[in-house]
Amino acid sequence: MHTTEEITLEGLRAGRSTAACSEYIHRIDEIFLSSMLQKLLYERLKRKNDDIVRIFQSSHNDWHQTLHTLLFRVIGGTSNREAFEELSRRVTYQMIARESSSLPNIEALLLGGSGLLELYPSDEHVMRLKQEFDHLRVKYDIEPMSFKAWRLTNIYLHNHPTLRIAQIAACMYQNTITMESIVACQRRRDVYRLFSGRASQYWIEHFTPHNINTPITRRIGQFKSDLLGINFVVQLQYAYGSYMQSDGIMSRALLLLQDIPSEDNRYIRMWDSHKRVTRCAYDSQAMLQLSLEYCLKDRCEECPLAKRLLKSCSQH
Numbered sequence: 001m002h003t004t005e006e007i008t009l010e011g012l013r014a015g016r017s018t019a020a021c022s023e024y025i026h027r028i029d030e031i032f033l034s035s036m037l038q039k040l041l042y043e044r045l046k047r048k049n050d051d052i053v054r055i056f057q058s059s060h061n062d063w064h065q066t067l068h069t070l071l072f073r074v075i076g077g078t079s080n081r082e083a084f085e086e087l088s089r090r091v092t093y094q095m096i097a098r099e100s101s102s103l104p105n106i107e108a109l110l111l112g113g114s115g116l117l118e119l120y121p122s123d124e125h126v127m128r129l130k131q132e133f134d135h136l137r138v139k140y141d142i143e144p145m146s147f148k149a150w151r152l153t154n155i156y157l158h159n160h161p162t163l164r165i166a167q168i169a170a171c172m173y174q175n176t177i178t179m180e181s182i183v184a185c186q187r188r189r190d191v192y193r194l195f196s197g198r199a200s201q202y203w204i205e206h207f208t209p210h211n212i213n214t215p216i217t218r219r220i221g222q223f224k225s226d227l228l229g230i231n232f233v234v235q236l237q238y239a240y241g242s243y244m245q246s247d248g249i250m251s252r253a254l255l256l257l258q259d260i261p262s263e264d265n266r267y268i269r270m271w272d273s274h275k276r277v278t279r280c281a282y283d284s285q286a287m288l289q290l291s292l293e294y295c296l297k298d299r300c301e302e303c304p305l306a307k308r309l310l311k312s313c314s315q316h
Helices: 009-014 020-027 030-058 063-075 081-090 093-098 103-114 124-140 161-172 179-183 188-194 201-206 222-244 247-259 266-271 281-295 304-314
Strands: none
Touching: 009 020, 009 304, 020 266, 020 304, 030 063, 030 222, 030 247, 030 281, 030 304, 063 081, 063 093, 063 161, 063 179, 063 222, 081 103, 081 161, 093 103, 103 124, 103 161, 161 201, 179 222, 188 222, 188 247, 222 247, 222 281, 247 281, 266 281
C-alpha cells in the first residue's frame, strides 16, 4: 500500500499510460469526484459539439444532413469511419428521404453508392439492385465510390460495412430517423427502438463470401445501440439543444447518458481497477475525457485529478 507522501507529479506522469492515478482514487472524496466528472463531461461534450458544428456548416446548415453524416461516422466504427462519411456525402439524407418508401431503393442507393455492390456475384437480387442504382445514380447525379475505399479484412465481423449498410438502410426505411425522433429519445430503450430496423435476410446470408459460424442478427444489437446512443444521439441532442438555446434538450442528453451503462474499454477498465468510478455512460465519457485529453497528452499539471492528489499529499 502506498502512502500519501509517495504521490509525486513525476510518478503520476510516469504511470499516465496505465492510469496510475486510479490507484489513489479511493482517497478522493465523493463530492469532489462528482464535481470532477461533471466538469470533464462538459469538456467532452463541448469538444464534440465543435466537431458537429463543423459538420453542420459543411452541410449548408442542414440539421438532417448533419444527422446523416454523424450517423454514418459512428455506425462504421473506427476502421471505416472516413469511408462511411464519404458515402454520406455522395448519398445524402434528402436522396434517401425521397426513396424512403422502398427498402430496395435505399439499399441500391447506399450499396451502389459505396461501390461494394460490385464485389457480389450478379444473382437475381444483386442484379435488381444494380439496375435500380443505374437509374438512381442518373436521377441524383451520384458518383459511386470505389470498393477499395473500404477496409474489409481484419475487422470485427458485426462491423462489416455491407452488413452495417443493410442494417442502417432498414432503419432509414419509411423515414423513421429524423431530428424529431432523435430529440425525442429520453431512455436507453428509446435508442434501441430507434434502431430496430431489420436488415434484409439476403444480406445477413450474403454480406461476406465466407461461411461463418457466428450468429448474425438482422437488427443492430444492444451493444452497438448503446454506442450509437452515446456517440450519436446524445451528441446530436446536445449540439442541437445548444444551437436552439434549449436547456431542456441539453438536459435530456445528460439524462440519456445516465440511463446507458458505462462503456467497457481499456481506458475505463484501468480507471475502475481499484475503485468503481464509472456506473453509467455519463461517468465513462468523463473518464475517457481524462484519459484522452490529459493522460495521453501529458497534461498532468492541468489534470484535475492529479492536482487534487498532489494537494492532498502536501497537506499531510
